[in-house]
Amino acid sequence: MGEPLGFRCVGCGRTYRPWGHDYLCPDCGPVAGALDVVYDYPAFARGGIEFPRVGKSSLWRYDPLLPVGEEFAVPLRSGGTPLYALPHLAQELGLGGLWLKDDTLHPTGSCKDRGTAVTVAAARRLGRPALACASTGNAASSLAGFAAAAGVPCYIFVPKGAPSAKVAQLVAYGATVFRVDGTYDEAYTLALAACEKFGWYNRSDGQNPMVVEGNKTAAFEVAEELGWEVPDFALVSVGDGSVVAGIAKGFRELRMVGLTDGVPAVYGVQAEGAAAVAEAHARLRRGEPVLPARGEARTIADSIRVGEPRDALRAVREVAATGGGFTAVGDREIVGAVQELARRAGVFAEPSGAAPLAGLRRLLAEGTIPRGARVVLFITGSGLKDPQGGLAGLQEPPVIPPDLRAVEEALG
Amino acid sequence: MGEPLGFRCVGCGRTYRPWGHDYLCPDCGPVAGALDVVYDYPAFARGGIEFPRVGKSSLWRYDPLLPVGEEFAVPLRSGGTPLYALPHLAQELGLGGLWLKDDTLHPTGSCKDRGTAVTVAAARRLGRPALACASTGNAASSLAGFAAAAGVPCYIFVPKGAPSAKVAQLVAYGATVFRVDGTYDEAYTLALAACEKFGWYNRSDGQNPMVVEGNKTAAFEVAEELGWEVPDFALVSVGDGSVVAGIAKGFRELRMVGLTDGVPAVYGVQAEGAAAVAEAHARLRRGEPVLPARGEARTIADSIRVGEPRDALRAVREVAATGGGFTAVGDREIVGAVQELARRAGVFAEPSGAAPLAGLRRLLAEGTIPRGARVVLFITGSGLKDPQGGLAGLQEPPVIPPDLRAVEEALG
Numbered sequence: 001m002g003e004p005l006g007f008r009c010v011g012c013g014r015t016y017r018p019w020g021h022d023y024l025c026p027d028c029g030p031v032a033g034a035l036d037v038v039y040d041y042p043a044f045a046r047g048g049i050e051f052p053r054v055g056k057s058s059l060w061r062y063d064p065l066l067p068v069g070e071e072f073a074v075p076l077r078s079g080g081t082p083l084y085a086l087p088h089l090a091q092e093l094g095l096g097g098l099w100l101k102d103d104t105l106h107p108t109g110s111c112k113d114r115g116t117a118v119t120v121a122a123a124r125r126l127g128r129p130a131l132a133c134a135s136t137g138n139a140a141s142s143l144a145g146f147a148a149a150a151g152v153p154c155y156i157f158v159p160k161g162a163p164s165a166k167v168a169q170l171v172a173y174g175a176t177v178f179r180v181d182g183t184y185d186e187a188y189t190l191a192l193a194a195c196e197k198f199g200w201y202n203r204s205d206g207q208n209p210m211v212v213e214g215n216k217t218a219a220f221e222v223a224e225e226l227g228w229e230v231p232d233f234a235l236v237s238v239g240d241g242s243v244v245a246g247i248a249k250g251f252r253e254l255r256m257v258g259l260t261d262g263v264p265a266v267y268g269v270q271a272e273g274a275a276a277v278a279e280a281h282a283r284l285r286r287g288e289p290v291l292p293a294r295g296e297a298r299t300i301a302d303s304i305r306v307g308e309p310r311d312a313l314r315a316v317r318e319v320a321a322t323g324g325g326f327t328a329v330g331d332r333e334i335v336g337a338v339q340e341l342a343r344r345a346g347v348f349a350e351p352s353g354a355a356p357l358a359g360l361r362r363l364l365a366e367g368t369i370p371r372g373a374r375v376v377l378f379i380t381g382s383g384l385k386d387p388q389g390g391l392a393g394l395q396e397p398p399v400i401p402p403d404l405r406a407v408e409e410a411l412g
Numbered sequence: 413m414g415e416p417l418g419f420r421c422v423g424c425g426r427t428y429r430p431w432g433h434d435y436l437c438p439d440c441g442p443v444a445g446a447l448d449v450v451y452d453y454p455a456f457a458r459g460g461i462e463f464p465r466v467g468k469s470s471l472w473r474y475d476p477l478l479p480v481g482e483e484f485a486v487p488l489r490s491g492g493t494p495l496y497a498l499p500h501l502a503q504e505l506g507l508g509g510l511w512l513k514d515d516t517l518h519p520t521g522s523c524k525d526r527g528t529a530v531t532v533a534a535a536r537r538l539g540r541p542a543l544a545c546a547s548t549g550n551a552a553s554s555l556a557g558f559a560a561a562a563g564v565p566c567y568i569f570v571p572k573g574a575p576s577a578k579v580a581q582l583v584a585y586g587a588t589v590f591r592v593d594g595t596y597d598e599a600y601t602l603a604l605a606a607c608e609k610f611g612w613y614n615r616s617d618g619q620n621p622m623v624v625e626g627n628k629t630a631a632f633e634v635a636e637e638l639g640w641e642v643p644d645f646a647l648v649s650v651g652d653g654s655v656v657a658g659i660a661k662g663f664r665e666l667r668m669v670g671l672t673d674g675v676p677a678v679y680g681v682q683a684e685g686a687a688a689v690a691e692a693h694a695r696l697r698r699g700e701p702v703l704p705a706r707g708e709a710r711t712i713a714d715s716i717r718v719g720e721p722r723d724a725l726r727a728v729r730e731v732a733a734t735g736g737g738f739t740a741v742g743d744r745e746i747v748g749a750v751q752e753l754a755r756r757a758g759v760f761a762e763p764s765g766a767a768p769l770a771g772l773r774r775l776l777a778e779g780t781i782p783r784g785a786r787v788v789l790f791i792t793g794s795g796l797k798d799p800q801g802g803l804a805g806l807q808e809p810p811v812i813p814p815d816l817r818a819v820e821e822a823l824g
Contacts, residue, residue, distance in 0.1 A: 042692070057492065075496040076519070076758050080469065082489040088563070105489070105517055107758065109796055148760030151500070162812050168803045174755035176811035178819060186814040193816050343586035346488050346519065346561030358503045383584070384521055384796035388599060391580045397589035399572050402598040404605050 002044075002064045005033040007209055008313045018067070019126070032291055034210040034314045037067050037248070044257035051224070059114055059217035065212050065253055066119040074149040076107045077239050078117035079217050079272035083225045083376075089344055090375075093364060097231065097374035101222050102347055108145040109382035110219060110303070112137035112354075118214035119203045120146045120301065127261065128201035131157060134184070134191035135204065137166065138381055142174035144205045155200060157191040161183045183283050185308060205240035206310030215246025221225060223254050224377055230254070233369055235356035236378035238268035238326065239304035241277050241315025243380060248318035264376070265324035267368075268315065269359030271299030271352075277309045278326035281316040286409045290316055298390055300331045305383055325368070333358035338383065338390025348383035351390050414456075414476045419447040419621055422726045425478045428478070431538070435619050444703055446726045447621040448661070449479050456669035462635070471629035472527055477665055479625050480533040486561040488519045491629050493571035495637045495788075501756055502787075505776060506587065509643065509786035514759055515632050520557040521794035522550035522715070522765075523630060523655060530626035532558045537697055540613035542567060544594070547616065549715050551576065551661025552791055555615045556585035567612060570605040571596045597720060617652035618637050618722030626666065627658025634788050642666070645674045645781055647768035648790035650680035650689050650738065651716035655792060660730035675790070677736035679780075680727065681771030683711030683743065688719045690738035693728040712743045713763035714782055715793055737780075744768035750802025760795035763802050763818035 003107040003359050009025035011032035014027070018037075022271070025033030042082035046216045051061050059079030060070040082102050085292065090098035103111035113389045123131055131147045132155040133139055142385045147154030154175040158167065161180065170177050180187040188204065195202040202208055223230050230251060244266065253264040276295035284290050290313055297307030309315070319325060329337075356377040363369040383390060400406040421437035423444035428437070430449075435444030463473050471491025472482040494514050515523035524626035528551070535543055543559045544567040545551055554569045559566030566587040570579060571594065582589050592599040593716065600616065607614040614620055634644050642663060647769040650656045650798060656678065663675040681689045688707035696702050702725055709719030721727070741749075749766035753759050768789040775781040795802060812818040 007527075074758070075494075077494040077514075082487075084487040084561075102489075102519070105519065107514070107517065108760070109794075145754075145758040145760065148755050167796070167809065168806065169760065169799055170750055171809065172754040172760060172803055173758065176823075178822065179809050180814050181811050189817065190814050190816065191601050194819050197816060197820075221423040285656075339584055341582040342557075343560050344563075346486070346559075346585065348520070348557065348584060349580065364617045380797065382521075382642060383581070384794065387581055391584055394580065394583045396576070397579065397583065397591050399593050401590045402592050402594040402602050403635040404602065405555070407602065407606050408609075410590065411588075 001112055002066065004037045004067050004154065005040050006038050009039050010034045010036050017286045031310060032313055034206055034311055037086060037102050037213050039065060041253065041256035048105045049050060049257050049259065059117060059214065062220050066118060067210065068118060068125050072121035072124040072315060073117060074120055074146055076146055076149045078106060078113045078214070079221060081105045081221065081224060082340050085193065086345055094371040095375055096372040099231070099376045100347055101218060101376055101378045103218060103378060103380050104347070104349060104353060104382035105127060106395040108142045109385055110142060111144070111380040112138040113143035114217055115211035115242065116142040116146045116203060116204065119208055119210040120150055123209045124150065126201070128199065130198070130200040131203060132156070132191055132195050133203040134188040138385070139205060141166065141169050144175035145207050146176065148173045152387050155194065157187040159187050190345040204310065205242040211242050212246040212249060212314070216250030218378060219247045219250025220254065221285060223251065223260055227261050230260050230262055231374040233263040233267060233373055233375045234269045235269055235359050235375065236354040236380065237304050237352045237380055238270050238277050239306040239352070240309045241311035244268040245311055245314040246316040248322050248324070252321060255268040263322045266319050266322040267324045267359060267363060268319055268326040269355045270326060270328045271301050271334065271355065272303055272305065272328045273298035274305050275328040276307060277312050277315050278328050280312045280331070281326045284320060285314050301334055301355055302386065303350060303352035303357065327359045327362050329355060329362055333361070335390050335392045339394065342383070347379060349379045349387045350381040350383050352360035353379045353381040354390060371376065414451050414478065416449045416479050416578065417505045418450050420450050420730060421447050422446045422821055435614065441482055443722060444725055446723055449621050449625050449728065453665065453668035458824060461669045461671065468576040471529060471626065474629050474632050478487040478530060479622065480530060480537050483506060484533035484536040485529060486532055486558055488558055488561045490525045490626070491633060492517060493517045493633065495578060495634060496757060498757055507784040507787055508784040510559040511643070511788045512757055512759055513790045514764060514789055515630060515790060515792050516761060516794035518757070520554045521797055523627070523792040524550040524552060525558070526629055527623035527626035527654065528554040528558045528615060531620055531622040532562055534622045535613040535782060536818050538613070539592070542610065542612040543615060544568070544603055544607050545615040546600040550797070551615065551617060553578065553581050553718055556582045556587035559711050560585045561589065567606065569599040569698035571599050584811065589771065616722065617654040622819060623654050624658040624661060624726070628662030628807055629713035630790060631659045631662025632666065635672055640672050642672050643786040643788045645785055645787045646676040646790065647679045647681055647771050647787065649716050649764045649767040649792055650727060651718040652683050652721045653689050656680040657726040657730040659790060660736070662735045663774065664733060675734045678731050679736045679771060679775060680731055680738045681767045682738060682740045683713050683746065683767070684740045685710035686717050686719065687740040689724050689727050690740050693731065693738045696728050696732060713746055713767060714798065715762060715764035716767065728763070739771050739774050741767060741770040741774055745773070747802050747804045751806065759791055761791050762795050762797045765791045765793040766802060
């Protein structure tokens with residue numbers, strides 16, 4: 001793999017020696033002090049960079065730009081997900097091209113398995129005895145699944161009110177689950193304290209630079225699949241901000257090492273009721289302090305229902321560096337996008353996973369995305385995570401007698 | 413692709429010209445008259461057969477042994493799923509090797525997407541205006557998803573009592589769903605009549621030879637991943653019988669074209685309360701008539717809860733030809749297998765998907781599978797299809813106050 005040059009603080013820019021700090025810049029603290037893994041990009045640009053041409057249908061093919069080697073990876077496949085072209089929908093929308101990056105096809109059903117794969121490999125490299133995170137959603141089930149495959153203990157902190165089905169899945173994977181009698185923020189803080197006390201390796205978004213290193217590989221795969229011709233726009237939903245930051249970073253790195261000529265404008269799509277990162281980006285553009293980033297957290301899309309985004313600074317900086325931005329869409333648009341994706345592409349996404357299609361319609365309507373543009377939507381989570389979430393307004397089919405005439409009548 | 417030599421009746425052996433009959437042998441009728449696609453195997457064995465070495469991480473790489481070419485395929489990826497080695501569990505069980513073929517990683521969450529991919533491509537090649545099937549489970553959601561991606565209308569027949577969540581997913585994909593006021597058998601018969609009347613292409617298991625052509629590619633992938641050294645045993649769960657028949661056929665074809673030296677003994681795993689195919693196989697071994705195959709249908713594993721298996725004759729013939737057989741396991745063993753797979757491998761399967769692990773323990777205990785054997789388990793469906801189904805007996809985690817001492821106490 002590519003041994004990192006250092007871990008750079010996204011807030012103050014100070015660079016620490018690799019692996020000297022697992023998590024945060026001690027001067028800047030949480031969110032502002034998130035660390036970014038930096039490689040020797042000019043050396044790659046001079047000497048060339050190559051990925052294996054055969055086999056390795058996983059994110060480990062991008063070994064030169066990963067901080068950990070595949071020898072530390074668990075067998076579960078992460079990355080290597082398909083990119084689908086949607087020429088008919090592209091034509092209807094007046095686009096020059098439209099693709100879906102289907103990251104629902106991951107072992108635990110979401111793109112979080114990318115960040116988890118690299119994080120768990122790093123934990124093994126560092127000899128950490130256990131893994132942990134605070135989350136009620138996709139990151140938790142992802143970590144629990146990969147920890148099981150690694151044979152490493154896993155500790156998950158969820159607020160007491162977490163849905164019992166999601167808790168059950170964590171228990172099935174054998175994770176030790178702490179249902180915390182308090183808010184999600186209290187669970188998050190408790191997880192931090194426990195990781196410090198017991199030496200557990202923390203996968204929580206915004207806490208661990210390894211997460212973004214995995215997330216960025218989704219951009220690598222899209223660019224490679226398109227023959228290193230990057231699209232004009234890339235859209236992805238945003239909760240804590242680590243996924244959109246990773247995708248923007250991935251495209252940025254490819255340009256720095258000379259594999260691509262440009263980067264797409266990366267747009268983060270939030271829910272109108274949970275848009276703290278979009279608001280932080282608006283402050284950045286007005287020249288106001290980005291942090292603290294806090295807001296309400298009300299949306300049907302539970303995976304991006306985040307009031308206190310833990311990677312907000314990194315997300316707005318990375319997105320701004322691509323010339324992109326943020327948009328927010330309503331729950332009705334998100335539900336419509338779930339149904340449109342399922343009906344038009346055969347891809348059944350959870351509400352947050354379908355949100356980029358709603359964001360695309362919004363950005364087209366306001367003229368931010370021009371006619372003829374080439375657009376990639378990152379679909380981040382499976383509809384099987386929440387089968388009812390995106391189905392509001394659909395009618396239950398009628399009951400008919402077991403008779404062919406009844407079929408004819410129903411068909412009209 | 414490899415143009416088939418003919419479609420051969422599994423009952424009477426008569427061979428029809430390719431595509432002359434879509435479905436059944438007219439003399440033998442349902443189940444007994446299922447048609448099997450036959451290729452010119454000796455020609456492949458003489459001339460050699462090659463699959464592309466790069467790209468095509470889908471079942472379409474096996475083009476020479478498929479009846480339809482990729483030019484008719486829809487974009488959704490089918491096949492190309494991972495094979496995971498489990499050396500620790502192999503050692504514990506005294507096996508020479510143990511692998512999981514993780515077919516949960518399909519667009520609609522089950523191995524049914526293999527049969528559907530080939531069936532939908534065939535429908536496009538034949539110019540059929542619409543697709544249909546009777547099912548309440550994985551085959552229905554698979555067909556609805558692929559039909560959506562094809563932009564082709566899809567008609568699904570389910571009994572009135574089908575779970576509303578599964579019906580909702582079908583509706584999300586835009587399928588026309590008929591909830592039939594009757595049993596599953598009545599829905600099945602009505603679907604047949606409607607397909608005949610309206611010219612819809614029928615994907616129902618046991619009705620269409622294309623389904624098995626897709627299913628067999630799971631065996632191709634396993635053999636190729638193992639360097640064309642086939643395992644000693646291959647285990648897969650059995651409902652209607654089309655999946656196990658496809659896997660046995662796939663291994664058999666590889667030997668006939670000269671890519672492998674032998675075939676694994678393929679074992680079908682049924683639930684004790686729904687074991688009509690296993691009973692049919694027992695009759696075959698006693699020299700009694702195999703059909704009709706009927707029995708009770710009671711098990712927690714809804715995807716193999718089949719009382720009247722529609723591809724029973726093909727299944728027992730194909731399995732017998734590999735020197736394999738059938739076993740049946742109890743619901744308690746199936747639930748234990750779901751939990752063991754999740755905890756040991758990080759693979760979350762639905763109950764039917766985990767049943768092969770329960771079958772493995774049974775076959776080891778009775779000595780059918782000897783120590784040192786190399787075994788592959790086919791994991792056919794995602795646990796997200798039925799998250800609660802495999803979790804019986806697991807304890808709900810305790811609630812703790814947001815306090816580090818409480819974590820320490822809980823850890824003991």
